[in-house]
Amino acid sequence: MSADAWSLLLKALWETLYMVVSSGVVSFALGIPLGVLLYVTRTGRILENTLTNRVVGALVNAGRSIPFIILMVAIIPLTRLLTGTSIGTTAAIVPLSVAAIPFVARIAESALLEVPGGLVEAAQSMGASPMQIITRVLLPEAKGGLINGMTITLVTLVGYSAMAGAIGGGGLGDLGIRYGYQRFDGVIMLATVTVLIALVQLLQTVGDRLQQHYDRSH
């Protein structure tokens, strides 16, 4: 592979990492609280509220049912509002985050549902407030499941980020399509795929290790 190709690959890797990590952080920061909201407002949970649960649940479902490629185009006004532009790597972070938030919310909700109800009850018997139950009991006890969910999200984001090429986001997927597919450059195609596989493997391994570290209970 030529020096040119190497620098192309490195640049694309950097762009992918930038998009995945940024949108990952944004989607965790917003998706986890949303997942907590979905959990606590469920019937029989600590802040039962059917209306809130239905509305938020419907929004989350809607978000998850829109194909990413359409979402990307559909929210261009929002992207422009937030980043000042509708194309480029930074601009791609917006649709990636928006796509991942509902995904993270559902994953967080199901991780919380795994926490035995008896623990919440025990905390209530100690006089814990709903906020204390969330921060001291639910989230720490769901940590293993949450880490698992984050790993899945990041891996999914690597895949989605490939489509970000459509709005000039760059990244490994984009490189693979432009050079490998459109210009029949087999070497670059192969290199791109190899790096993507390695990246996903790395994410999964780190995620599994962390999850094992926190899940001392099982």
Added chain:
Amino acid sequence: MIELKNLTKVFDSGGVKAIDEVNLCVPEGTIYGVIGSSGAGKSTLIRCVNLLERPTSGQVLVAGQDLTSLGEKALRQARHNIGMIFQHFNLLSSRTVYDNVALPLELAGASRQEIEQAVQPLLELTGLAAKKDSYPAQLSGGQKQRVAIARALASKPQVLLCDEATSALDPQTTRAILTLLKDINRRLKITILIITHEMDVVKSICDRVAIMSHGKIIEENDVEQFFLNPRTELAKEFVRSAIHEKPLAEIEARFQAEPSAGARPVVRLTFVGQGVVQPLITRAARQFNTDFSILQADIETVNEKAMGFLMVEIMGEPEAIEQSLQFLRGSPDAQNSSTVQVEVIGYVS
């Protein structure tokens, strides 16, 4: 210390009346047992005491305060005064033993130093000092329940609620946990309400006991009186299970419920304290020239007192048998039924 007034709980789903107009009073410093069969409403009852379950009607008074009248915040405050332990321990798997015990104090906003000062003695009291940094997954069931007990005591409550606290443990571990509870009751003067379906629990540590059936309390008494003189059929059944009374195979063929000519009575003698019944029987035998054949005998420890359960067949002349029986029944101990209970359960011919 705990007072339930006309407590009723109806579950919306299915409209089950899980608790039906229950009145209950647990005096300060006692260990009070509530026993009953599955589905009687015991768990619902104890969960009403700290309002984990909102009663449909009635009042719950703990330390003189009506919990049902409190707002969310005041209720949370009141709960610091009521510890609770559960059948399945409910420990946080992500926290060490130390941090589990520290949780109630953290919730109450205690400082690091205050927590340290409170947790260490509790770990020693419950025999967990060496396990301080272990995680629940590394502990046995008995150790987990000890952690739960230490945790329940961390906020220095006046009341401890135990819902089937030993039901998931083997007999030996159960014994150790019950001993610990008794010890805590003595040392800290804490009032303990225990829910159980095991008579052995009542037998070993309770001062008073109530029986629940279909959401109602059908009988209530001091534990010795309860063993001596159970009134309802259910109570009798529980007492028999606790003294391991066996059906009398050897006399079954000639057993009859009603007296007939020449039939000899089978008498069950229940008594508190050792050396009570022996002299009584000896005197009756001497005085009326009767023989007492012992069919079954058992000495049990009930709330740390010896209680005897004796089943005898009285043999002799019909006249003499009748006089012996009168004598036993007429003894001062039996008359006020405070220490001896005499009951003819049938006849053999």
